[in-house]
Amino acid sequence: MRAVIKNGIGVFHPQGFLDGNSSLSMLSIEDINATLHANVDMVLVSLKKVIFFNRNGLDAFVKLFQKVRSEKHITVGFCDYDEKKYNAITKFYKDEIIFSLFITQEVASLFASSFQNKSKNVLLYSEDKSQRTAIAIELHDNGHNPIIAQSLAEFEQKAKVESAYDVIIKDTFLGQTGQKVATRVTGNAIIYTVSSFLDAEIGSSFDINYHTNSLNVGFRLFIFDAYKVVSMNVHALNFFSKLASSSAEYNATICFVGMSFDKTPISFKETLEDSGIMFFNQMDDILQDKELLQELGASSAAVVKNKRTLNxxxxxxxxxxxxxxxxxxxxxxxxxxxxxxxxxxxxxxxxxxxxxxxxxxxxxxxxxxxxxxxxxxxxxxxxxxxxxxxxxxxxxxxxxxxxxxxxxxxxxxxxxxxxxxxxxxxxxxxxxxxxxxxxxxxxxxxxxxxxxxxxxxxxxxxxx
Amino acid sequence: MITNEKIDSFIKKIPPAPKILQTTLKLLNEGELIEAAKVAKEDLALSSYLRTLVNKPIYGFKNEVKDISQIFGILGVAKSQQAVYAYMVSLLSPSQWNFFKLNKNNFANLQAELAVNWQKITKYLKIENKDIQSAIALLPASIIVSEALFCEKKEDVELLRTTKDIDLNTILKRLCKKDLFDICEAIAIKWEMESVIGEIVQAASGVKPSEDIQTDALGKWMHLLLFYTLSKPVYIDAGLNDFISFNIEYVSDIYEDFATLMEIA
Structure with a gap:
């Protein structure tokens, strides 16, 4: 079974009855390898068409999750289940849940970096207080407006006014979320999302091949969405300086948006600016400014010095x-x-x-x-x-x-x-x-x- | 990808039920088991099929059953009719499967597993109508139809399904306004099967509930039985698990009874 890939999310759709024997047959080594090679930000298994499962049945998929997490550092989990299935999964895995649980694919997409519709009003509730907070923070970081219900009664009361919210979330659990540098394309710019502490790890979590190939196929503007970056160390500084130098050979521009230098030496900013990186406070400062976009190279391909020709x-x-x-x-x-x-x-x-x-x-x-x-x-x-x-x-x-x-x-x-x-x-x-x-x-x-x-x-x- | 002309040509190529089978079914219908066996013996392929079928472990006979009269005697009228229909459907199966990783043996196993469990279900539902008991024999025809129509388009279908969660039945319906189960019903009509057989199989598609309460209920049981069977590793490996879409909502009200009957833990 192959995952269906859309908007950076790969989803498996098993059907019927999942036990230890059947789920092993559903995932071949080729399927697992294909998933690992797919450039996705999230891998999910939809339980929408699964009527029965036991722990052994889920284990084959959980092993896939472990493999994908360890190699790609992206968000993995189950989705499309009802309350009964949610309770069964949480009972099976109790304190060892390394994956996420999203009640629907729509809810999962709210947590995907490549999701383009931001600013959703989201009502959420989880029995677990730390989960409530984690979900709210993650939603907020992804540009949404979370409204937390502090009790089930409050949740049920608020949920009655369905029209007040774009999405209502319950029975959702956030496991480890993605650490990979997520990529999305907006207009003619490629936006990479980076977060927390930028250190030597950026070398492995950033897909340099994808970046090089994007340069090759004509992209000239690369924006690092750095709102969630806490600080940067010298290893990351060197990485971005080198990236800027290599991109300059293609006349490409690299920008940082929303980067705060509260906990990062301001001299780093100067070094990065010297290597050609530009800084902006807001994403819209770039994306809504057509003249600037043109200046930065995200417009006409005419700015490319060495035009590539058919061979x-x-x-x-x-x-x-x-x-x-x-x-x-x-x-x-x-x-x-x-x-x-x-x-x-x-x-x-x-x-x-x-x-x-x-x-x-x-x-x-x-x-x-x-x-x-x-x-x-x-x-x-x-x-x-x-x-x-x-x-x-x-x-x-x-x-x-x-x-x-x-x-x-x-x-x-x-x-x-x-x-x-x-x-x-x-x-x-x-x-x-x-x-x-x-x-x-x-x-x-x-x-x-x-x-x-x-x-x-x-x-x-x-x-x- | 698939055109109406191709579907029409497929249906056209299906031969009418051979004379021997027609006579066997007629005699079974009249309860003349011994006479039916005599006629059935004349068709060596049918005899061989029936012997292989009833001696499969799932039928649970301790000793090998060889004689056709004995087979019909043990099975009784309804199951004998079902077995003859299953043979007719097997005649449509290709000598070489390309789209699904199946062969003659595991297709026959699939037919046997569906048949035995359908008997369990009809017994549980206290249904004695032999046409309803035979209806399950037509269901695997949907797999044969899929193989025939999609065998040359395997790569296209695989590519399409990496982009969208779409089953063969939906692809066919969107392209030709006809689905796999419409074609199964056309086969049933061509073979002059009782209309209830085609109607139950249509409902068993999971996308066309019947207006008749009993037919619809039977369609639910058959839809669930199909996915219970197709969840076995051998059929998942064959690529059958997702050839049509499983409609959980359709079967939700009978699931508990089904799980009890099939002893699902």
Whole structure:
């Protein structure tokens, strides 16, 4: 069984009856390795479709949790259970719970660093006072507004006014939370979240490969969300100085946001500034300032001095990229898709109204980026299988388009592996309009292919 | 991925029930066990299937049962009819399984386990209708249909399922507006099975509750029995555990009774 990965959270969905024998069969070594290699901030096991389990049945998953925690330092746990299941789990493991328990996946996502919808009003209650506090702190740190009920009676009373809260939390337990440097993409910037004490450990918890590959696929602005950082020592100082120097070779900018120097020598700030790192008080100081964003390199790719161009390998493999895209569209729509015209140039989009786009980067033996541009109504058709119902919710369509592009990326990976090229794929990005896509892609040269399915056109663009 | 044309072609290729089976079923229906056995003996494959089936450990016979008359005699009318239907379904199974890691033997084991436990359930529910007792034989057809439709799309399905928790039944429904259980019912109609068999199997999908109270209740028991069986390591290893989605809410009101009956600790 493979985990379903979405928004940085990997979720296993076992079904039926879980005992010592069945759960061992549900998780193969390949499944565990695939989970370890997935770039996720959280690994969960959903108990929504499990009607019976015993301790032996859960143990196989708890062993997976231990392995993932020790190697990746991310949050692990069970989710989607009712009160009876929650009581059973807490009874089975009592004082040895090393994992978290989230009543739903929605609740779990509140604790994930990559979760983008912040500022939720959250009513919470736990019998355990220390848990109540821990949950509230973690929610607050993640940008939410926790409201703690001090007793069950108070909780039940408040919970009656459901409309007053975005989320209501009970039967939730926070085990060890993630220590990995979480990553999320906002617009054209990559945001890393760091917390507590920054020391030599940052060298192992920061995914330098991901960072290098993000530079390779064209990201130029990296922001460290440092609101939760208490202090930094000289080892971390050296790490960030080196990171800034290596990123400068790509004309990239590194910023720190919300870093307090109460417990960190102010001379460290000066050293970091000398190496090119910039400091801001608030995230919005950067993200809401378009001019500054442009200045910092998160806008047009034109600021890149050494523009990367298509190379022979990429062009040779073009049929594989087209096949992956066409194959995915055909799989999702049951319609024949075909290529209409191809040219090598900068991206050209004839009519930019009502169009959305999504892109995915790949890196490894070869690197580059695939961009798909769809009219909104065509994107809806292409995503019908995944959405499953009629919708005009643009956010849902964009979200689903990201899933579709992720499948294209997965197919590209497989097809290239058949040719002997090993690549990994980045998280997909979406663009709600063509203007935001052009900020990234307008000066990039690549192969543009017009594709058609159901007599409707969409655009494929392969670039570096 | 899968088109309506492909589904239609699959259904079209299913042969009508062979004459010998039709006569055997007719005689069983009339309670003529000895005559039915005589006819069944003429079909060597059917005889072999019945011998293998009833001598599986789950049937619990101490001594090997070889003679078809003896088999029908021991099983009685309802179970004999169920066994003949199970044989008909097995005729649809592929010689080589690609999508699921199954073979002839463990597919037959699955049929036997479902059949024996369904007998336990119908006995518990005090149901004597032999068509209801036979309904379980059609359920594994949904697995055969999945194999036939998805065998060439295994990688696509795996890729899709790393992005979304989606089962084969939903994929089919969204693509073709028809699901696995509609196809099972079409098979039942083609084989002139009693309509109640197709109706129970439809309800057993867990997504189409029946308006008839008894059919719906039986659908719940069958849905739960299916997942009880598919939670065994051999079927999880075969990739069967999540070929359709388990609907816990649908079966919640019968779970306690089921757990007691199956002696689940």
């Amino acid at each position: 022979k390998v990429i062009v040779t493999e073009l049929p594989n990229f087209i096949e992956a895209t066409v194959g995915t569209i055909e799989m999702m729509t049951n319609s024949k898709a075909y290529k209409e015209a191809a040219k090598i140039d900068t991206i050209a989009i004839a009519d930019s109204d009502d169009k959305i786009a999504s892109s995915i980067g790949f890196y490894g033996d070869i690197d580059g980026m695939v961009i798909l541009v769809f009219p909104v109504n065509i994107a809806k058709k292409a995503c019908e299988l995944l959405i499953g119902e009629e919708t005009d919710d643009k956010e849902l369509i964009l979200d689903t388009l990201a899933e579709l592009v992720n499948i294209v990326g997965g197919k590209v990976k497989t097809l290239l592996a058949d040719e002997g090229y090993s690549v990994d794929i980045t998280l997909p990005r979406t663009y709600s309009d063509i203007a935001s896509l052009m900020e990234v892609a307008q000066n990039k040269k690549g192969v543009q292919v017009d594709l058609v399915f159901n007599d409707e056109k969409f655009l494929f663009f392969l670039t570096r």
